[in-house]
Amino acid sequence: MxxxxxxxxxxxxxxxxxxxxxxxxxxGEGERALYHALYPARHALYSSDEFARDCGLEGSPxxxxxxxxxxxxxxxxxxxxxxxxxxxxxxxxxxxxxxxxxxxxxxxxxxxxxxxxxxxxxxxxxxxxxxxxxxxxxxxxxxxxxxxxxxxxAPAPETVVPELKKVLAPSDLVIPEGLDFSNYDFTLAGEPHRWGDYEVGETIDHVDGVTVEEAEHMMATRLWQNTAKVHFDLTFRPEGRLIYGGHVISMARALSFNGLANAQMIVGLNGGAHANPCFSGLTIKAWSEVLDKAETSAPGVGAIRLRLVATKGGEPFQLRGEDGKYNKDVLLDLDYWALMPM
Amino acid sequence: MxxxxxxxxxxxxxxxxxxxxxxxxxxGEGERALYHALYPARHALYSSDEFARDCGLEGSPxxxxxxxxxxxxxxxxxxxxxxxxxxxxxxxxxxxxxxxxxxxxxxxxxxxxxxxxxxxxxxxxxxxxxxxxxxxxxxxxxxxxxxxxxxxxAPAPETVVPELKKVLAPSDLVIPEGLDFSNYDFTLAGEPHRWGDYEVGETIDHVDGVTVEEAEHMMATRLWQNTAKVHFDLTFRPEGRLIYGGHVISMARALSFNGLANAQMIVGLNGGAHANPCFSGLTIKAWSEVLDKAETSAPGVGAIRLRLVATKGGEPFQLRGEDGKYNKDVLLDLDYWALMPM
Amino acid sequence: MxxxxxxxxxxxxxxxxxxxxxxxxxxGEGERALYHALYPARHALYSSDEFARDCGLEGSPxxxxxxxxxxxxxxxxxxxxxxxxxxxxxxxxxxxxxxxxxxxxxxxxxxxxxxxxxxxxxxxxxxxxxxxxxxxxxxxxxxxxxxxxxxxxAPAPETVVPELKKVLAPSDLVIPEGLDFSNYDFTLAGEPHRWGDYEVGETIDHVDGVTVEEAEHMMATRLWQNTAKVHFDLTFRPEGRLIYGGHVISMARALSFNGLANAQMIVGLNGGAHANPCFSGLTIKAWSEVLDKAETSAPGVGAIRLRLVATKGGEPFQLRGEDGKYNKDVLLDLDYWALMPM
CATH class of the missing domain: 3.10.129.10 (Hotdog Thioesterase)
Structure with missing residues (x-):
């Protein structure tokens, strides 16, 4: 056997x-430290226990x-x-x-x-x-x-295609118990821009970039105990290890701090596409587009729906060609809801 | 001076x-997280405090x-x-x-x-x-x-060659206090194969491979405060940094999860040889052979003696040539005792 | 906006x-473990809670x-x-x-x-x-x-050049509360050399070297949430990522363990120059010079002022050319006070 x-x-x-x-x-704390070493993560709620407590949580998640x-x-x-x-x-x-x-x-x-x-x-x-x-x-x-x-x-099973929401409604989002942004410290958080400062349709170029290395994406992928061969074994994929799509998501999200420092917590994932594969040696940059905004029941907490796009080159804000297909430089197109101080 | x-x-x-x-x-927790980032380690007892407690330990070691x-x-x-x-x-x-x-x-x-x-x-x-x-x-x-x-x-000292056991007897093994595999959760552990499913002489190809990188083996070696120059300094060894043999051991053991997910705890090291040096860029794969089995006094706990072989290429299960020497593709030949649910 | x-x-x-x-x-503990993975750090006070407690601290800082x-x-x-x-x-x-x-x-x-x-x-x-x-x-x-x-x-501001001490006086140094080296364990610390064994003017070649890798310096720099583009983005700096100067400081300090294992705590930074830029592929070595010594009021604790020089090649103890400029192989010239058992 x-x-x-x-x-x-x-x-x-x-x-x-x-x-x-x-x-x-x-x-534990080790995973938190490694996350900060692998990505330029700076959102204050995930960096400081004190900051998280001031926002009503028991500590930094x-x-x-x-x-x-x-x-x-x-x-x-x-x-x-x-x-x-x-x-x-x-x-x-x-x-x-x-x-x-x-x-x-x-x-x-x-x-x-x-x-x-x-x-x-x-x-x-x-x-x-x-x-x-x-x-x-x-x-x-x-x-x-x-x-x-x-x-x-083998016989084909009966076809069942689930009905899935294209976008989570604001009422679908779950706000963490106790979350309160009424006394939010914008100075410590790194940017003054609050929920009210963002407009639907607004785009933000996050400016910074990171050229990715083999050792880093492998450490990240192993840390999540993702064992897919394509990420690790060059004899299996001699043309280059394929970088775990989640590594690109985390890199782009961390880069989006510059312009979205106050989009603190992710509460909803509406959809996402890994438009093109990512390999070591490429430089990941990111841009965002504000897709929607909604109020929430938690004190001082607004919800913002964002498109996060990771690229490996080219100009920002170019998503698809005239044929409707993703541009070759687009790595990721992610649609998510985040919570932000109002 | x-x-x-x-x-x-x-x-x-x-x-x-x-x-x-x-x-x-x-x-501490940092070393645990780094171990998971550096090796594809998945044995449940070392991954989850809850799983370890369900096996009678105070937490995940x-x-x-x-x-x-x-x-x-x-x-x-x-x-x-x-x-x-x-x-x-x-x-x-x-x-x-x-x-x-x-x-x-x-x-x-x-x-x-x-x-x-x-x-x-x-x-x-x-x-x-x-x-x-x-x-x-x-x-x-x-x-x-x-x-x-x-x-x-300098004069030669009197020759003293210690008598060493070629193999530890099952009675030499020390079972951690409280260890109890009677309620072992095979689903959470990742594989259904119990002690009774393995036969002496059985061989297992662990399938997966990892192409090793300089930054990773240096981080691992430093983490253990091993300071041998050959692992770090390219001016000392321009033909390539020699990878710490222990890095190969941990990589091979982690890869052996695939087929030996329930060989949870290592309790004995009978012997080991670093058959050939390892360098970055090589792809480490592993295979195992069941050398022996023994019962233990702990509830539901069996002992299994395994040969763990790490290779840098070639077919599995090829250890030595006709001249009795290790094949050039063999990096490691390790003989150890592990504990497994019966 | x-x-x-x-x-x-x-x-x-x-x-x-x-x-x-x-x-x-x-x-937390994660940062401590990562520090040990990124640098060959071995000073006992920062490695062992027990050792730190035996020196009067609440644990390892x-x-x-x-x-x-x-x-x-x-x-x-x-x-x-x-x-x-x-x-x-x-x-x-x-x-x-x-x-x-x-x-x-x-x-x-x-x-x-x-x-x-x-x-x-x-x-x-x-x-x-x-x-x-x-x-x-x-x-x-x-x-x-x-x-x-x-x-x-834009108009020039009024010029204000602060008066800064070239060197902190021993009386400027703050000894951590409770620090006591009277029962210092030189064996566990790794070297027998105490404060009294070092002479002003003495130089020490720390012997060991580390060839630096991209993934490592980026992980270190991100861990400190230092976001300067030059360290990460090869499209911004195609000739090579510039390594954060602090990475060189930490590497040189860790290498200085070999010869200065008992220069446990850094308490003063008198000055420092990043003499030449550092890039991946270079091999960092280090040497030190004893610049001064002073007694302190804490039991068994002496202060030692050290010059720590990091190089990327060449012979040790060569700092400047005849023109007074740093040699091209010098990466760092740091002047600091450390605490040492007397």
Missing amino acids: AKTNPGRFFEDYHIGQVIAHAVPRTV LDDLAAFHVVFGKTVPDVSLNAVANLGYAEGRWLKPVFPGDTLRSLSEVIGLKQNSNGKTGVVWVRTRGINQMGETVMDYVRWVMVRKRDID | AKTNPGRFFEDYHIGQVIAHAVPRTV LDDLAAFHVVFGKTVPDVSLNAVANLGYAEGRWLKPVFPGDTLRSLSEVIGLKQNSNGKTGVVWVRTRGINQMGETVMDYVRWVMVRKRDID | AKTNPGRFFEDYHIGQVIAHAVPRTV LDDLAAFHVVFGKTVPDVSLNAVANLGYAEGRWLKPVFPGDTLRSLSEVIGLKQNSNGKTGVVWVRTRGINQMGETVMDYVRWVMVRKRDID
């Missing part, structure tokens, strides 16, 4: 199937994207080991901040299946939940991937 | 000599190999600064798990000496103990190295 | 101006230079984003050790201004304080930089 994990193939999934992913992980990476990483051996493509994200919500000492595990439910017309692959939709040691769901999101079939002759 | 450390030469050792090594080190590296690193300035070769390990035992907050120091006793026939070098055997802040020995092992003489005319 | 930070220009500073820098930062880097990094967006050159440091004092869990912020006061004769740039002197969560100043230092003018026609 072969002992290693061959991954699941398309015909191994069925609607309603629940997959409990290995390996649980206790996150793990970066929201780090929590996402930990939850996501666990799903790789079960969901995307035989994936041909990572097709999309939707309905991502951060439900509770993750604090040092918390232990996370992940659980996915198959909510959609559609065999492709070529008969060789199919699309699998899963809703994944990250769960802490108290059994509380700290985040959930839907992801869909194209997966190979093991046996081309 | 020269202030820098010239290291010890062969004639500086004598039987019974006890060397207290500098520098004590407090290990520092990886056994990280504990070994910390203890080993301290011996380098006293034992191997003038070493020509690292010849072997034997009788290595993990006696107590190391937890975040523990402070480790190392103590070595010279137990063997043998001048080589060329009169220029000699072999030194030391038994090293890692000791925590309570004065408890957390691990011990024997290591022997070939060391240069300072003065070729 | 542009949302990104353009940095301050020369005419934006005025004497007496106080700048509260963003972003506060809680430091964050490395003094790490504390400096955190405080310094915060000033970059406000002080040196448009700097042409980092001209010098003076009157740096470590006033309180920083412990895991402390939160640091920085505050600078403009104490000097002098427009250059070319009318395009000027020199700005700031005194920066690092402040912990109790409002205590943990360190302060003066730094001066050459900054571009935004508008060449």
Whole structure:
């Protein structure tokens, strides 16, 4: 009996199937420090326990994207080991901040299946939940991937395509308990711009750039226990290791501090596309566009919907060509909700 | 008076000599996170405090190999600064798990000496103990190295070659207090294979590979305060920095998760050889062979003796040529005992 | 309204101006572990909680230079984003050790201004304080930089050149409360040389070297939230990323363990010059010169004033040419006070 994990193939999934992913992980101060070493992360709420307490939290949580990476990483051996493509994200919500000492595990439910017309692959939709040691769901999101079939002759399952929201409504967003931006310290946070200073349609060039290195993206990807071969093994992919898409997300989000220092907490992920692959030696830059704004019930807290685009060159604010396709310099197009002082 | 450390030469050792090594080190959550960033480590007991508690421990210990590296690193300035070769390990035992907050120091006793026939070098055997802040020995092992003489005319010491066990007997192994695998969660651990599923003689190709980078192996080696020049200084070794053998051990052990996810705790090191040097740019892969199995007195806990081989290419399961020498692609041949749920 | 930070220009500073820098930062065990991974740091007081307690402290503090880097990094967006050159440091004092869990912020006061004769740039002197969560100043230092003018026609400010001490007097140094080296363990510390064994004028070649890598200096620089473009973005500086001067300081200080293992705590920074830029691929070595010695009021504690020189090649102890200029191989010339057991 072969002992290693061959991954699941398309015909191994069925609607309603629940997959409990290995390996649980206790996150702590070490992960926080490493996040600051790997990304130019400066959002004050995730940098200072004092600042976070002044905003009504018990302390500085793990970066929201780090929590996402930990939850996501666990799903790789079960969901995307035989994936041909990572097709999309939707309905991502951060439900509770993750604090040092918390232990996370992940659980996915198959909510959609559609065999492709070529008969060789199919699309699998899963809703994944990250769960802490108290059994509380700290985040959930839907992801869909194209997966190979093991046996081309296996019968196609009944097609189920889940209805997913294109965009989370403001009422879908969960504001962390106790969050209060009434006494927000804009000086310590690094920028004076508040929720009211941003207009829908406004674009921001985040100016800074980082040329990425092999050792860094591998350390990041391993830290989230994401084991996909393409990120690590040059004999498997001699043309260059493919950088984990989440590394690009975190890099772009950290770069967006310059202009969006007060977009403190990420609470919703509406969608995202890894438009082009990223390799070491490329220089990641970022720009944002304000897509929407909404009030919330928490004191002093506004919600802002942002498009975050990571590029590897070219001018900012160029997303797609006339053919509707992403420009070749675009690495990432992410649509998310953040919380900001009003 | 020269202030820098010239290291010890062969004639500086004598039987019974006890060397207290500098520098004590407090290990914590940071070391744990870095271990996960540097190696694709996924064994659940070292990843999750909750999982470790469910196995009867007070929390998730520092990886056994990280504990070994910390203890080993301290011996380098006293034992191997003038070493020509690292010849072997034997009788290595993990006696107590190391937890975040523990402070480790190392103590070595010279137990063997043998001048080589060329009169220029000699072999030194030391038994090293890692000791925590309570004065408890957390691990011990024997290591022997070939060391240069300072003065070729110095008289040869009486030859003492210690009798060392080729393999630790199951009764030599120390099971951590409280360890209990009766309620072991195979789903969270990542694989269903229990002690009973492995057969002596069985071989496992761990499939995954990691192409190693300079920044990573240097960070790892420094983390253990191992200061040997060959690992860091390209002017000293222009043909390439030699990667610390322990980096290869940890990489191979982490890769062995895929097929041996339940070989949770390392409790014995029977022997080990660094068959060929490792340099950055090489891709480390690993395979294992089951050498032996034994029951233990702890509930649900079995012992498994494994050969762990790291390679830089070639097919798995090829260890030695017809001449009995290691194949050129073999980096490491390690013989250890691990604990596994029955 | 542009949302990104353009940095301050020369005419934006005025004497007496106080700048509260963003972003506060809680430091912890993760930063300590990363410091040990990035530098070959071995001073026992910063490695072992037990050793630090035996010296009268509550535990092992964050490395003094790490504390400096955190405080310094915060000033970059406000002080040196448009700097042409980092001209010098003076009157740096470590006033309180920083412990895991402390939160640091920085505050600078403009104490000097002098427009250059070319009318395009000027020199700005700031005194920066690092402040912990109790409002205590943990360190302060003066730094001066050459900054571009935004508008060449802006009027020159009145010239104010602060009087700065060339060297801190021993009475200026603040000994950490409780520090006591009477029972100092030289064996655990790694070297037998005490304060009395060093003579003014003595020079020490620290022997070891480290060839620096891109990933490492970027991780270090980000960890201190230093965002200067030149360190990260190869499209901005295609001839090579400039390595943060503080990375060279920490590397040289860590290398100086070999010969100065007992120069445990840094308490004063008299001055420092980054003589030549540092790039990845260079090998950093270090040598020291004893400049002065002084007794202190703390039990068993002596002060030693050291010149620490980092080089990228050449012979040790060669600082300047006949023209008085730094040799091309000199990277750093640092003048500091450390505390040592008597």
